[in-house]
Amino acid sequence: MTLNHVDRTMTNIKLLRKEDIFTQDPKPWHSNYLSMYSSVLGGVVKDPLLMTIPIDDHMVHRGDGVFEVIKCKEGKIYQLDNHLERLKKSAASIFLALPKCWKDIKIIINQTIRYGEERNCLIRLFISRGPGGFTIDPLECPESQLYVVTTKIPSYAEKTKKGVSIITSSVPIKPSYFANIKSCNYLPNVLMKREAIAASVDYSIALDERGFLAEGSTESIGIVSKDLILKFPKFDRVLRGITLSRVYDLAYDLVRKGTLNEVLFCDIKKEEAYDSREIILLGTTFDILPVIQFDGHKIGNGTPGKVYKGLRTLLDKDLRCNDQLLTPVWDD
Numbered sequence: 001m002t003l004n005h006v007d008r009t010m011t012n013i014k015l016l017r018k019e020d021i022f023t024q025d026p027k028p029w030h031s032n033y034l035s036m037y038s039s040v041l042g043g044v045v046k047d048p049l050l051m052t053i054p055i056d057d058h059m060v061h062r063g064d065g066v067f068e069v070i071k072c073k074e075g076k077i078y079q080l081d082n083h084l085e086r087l088k089k090s091a092a093s094i095f096l097a098l099p100k101c102w103k104d105i106k107i108i109i110n111q112t113i114r115y116g117e118e119r120n121c122l123i124r125l126f127i128s129r130g131p132g133g134f135t136i137d138p139l140e141c142p143e144s145q146l147y148v149v150t151t152k153i154p155s156y157a158e159k160t161k162k163g164v165s166i167i168t169s170s171v172p173i174k175p176s177y178f179a180n181i182k183s184c185n186y187l188p189n190v191l192m193k194r195e196a197i198a199a200s201v202d203y204s205i206a207l208d209e210r211g212f213l214a215e216g217s218t219e220s221i222g223i224v225s226k227d228l229i230l231k232f233p234k235f236d237r238v239l240r241g242i243t244l245s246r247v248y249d250l251a252y253d254l255v256r257k258g259t260l261n262e263v264l265f266c267d268i269k270k271e272e273a274y275d276s277r278e279i280i281l282l283g284t285t286f287d288i289l290p291v292i293q294f295d296g297h298k299i300g301n302g303t304p305g306k307v308y309k310g311l312r313t314l315l316d317k318d319l320r321c322n323d324q325l326l327t328p329v330w331d332d
């Protein structure tokens with residue numbers, strides 16, 4: 001490469017100043033962003049161009065951080081304490097100290113939602129190893145950091161009404177220890193989502209090493225067997241889903257009514273799932289979705305089933321009026 005060539009290249013790439021960056025046009029996806037708290041910035045921003053994380057935060061270049069996704073529905077946060085508890089466990093599993101501002105975590109979440117001015121939103125919490133340099137050594141980062149982002153909730157109306165299709169994933173499942181940590185190392189999950197889209201289905205489901213159902217990229221799974229037993233994979237190989245745990249308790253209502261015979265955690269072969277009455281997916285963003293096709297096999301009669309509908313009704317009620325699980329954001 002001649003010096004001339006370098007000079008010419010240099011003239012093509014602008015040296016940017018602050019004002020060049022923060023005056024750029026918004027991107028289309030920014031319209032879903034509401035607010036962000038950053039302990040690095042020391043406050044909340046609403047302009048998506050200001051929603052930044054330092055590149056030397058180890059969460060960026062090493063995935064060294066943990067996260068949670070929580071939902072605020074009609075101005076009330078659902079299962080906040082359970083999500084905070086899981087976040088704390090994830091952090092402890094990777095020897096990540098809670099950030100200094102953790103003592104005010106509930107106030108920070110509350111204020112970030114209020115600044116976002118939206119009563120229905122998703123709240124993403126990230127605890128990062130923090131800025132400190134570019135090596136892999138976590139000890140080069142003096143302080144962990146907290147980021148809280150609120151965004152609009154995507155619509156699941158179509159999927160809820162029609163049901164979704166799933167395939168078996170070819171992406172190797174995470175070892176048990178890592179599957180149980182909600183870390184910012186989600187590359188296998190990303191690849192699972194990519195493979196679902198490539199196969200023109202909605203979700204892909206990982207099997208464990210013994211061939212039993214595990215979970216989706218960001219979804220828990222359950223089946224209703226021929227003999228009306230609601231079965232979930234055991235938590236030892238998958239993330240301890242907060243939606244699943246709640247649905248497990250709520251499902252006893254359907255047992256009392258005779259819609260189900262039993263609810264249990266057990267190993268589930270995919271062939272049993274193909275032949276099941278119903279399959280459901282569970283997760284904070286959409287609550288519950290009915291599966292109507294698995295690896296091309298029609299599930300039940302190919303439409304959302306009775307157990308799905310019963311659980312959807314129970315969850316909807318829980319999200320509206322279970323005062324023990326709801327944290328109001330506004331005083332009204």
Ligand SMILES: Cc1ncc(COP(=O)(O)O)c(C=O)c1O
Nearest residue numbers: 218219220239241242243283284
């Ligand atoms: C791997 C994985 N499994 C299951 C879930 C569903 O968990 P929850 O109901 O707590 O949202 C998630 C949530 O993002 C996830 O990342």
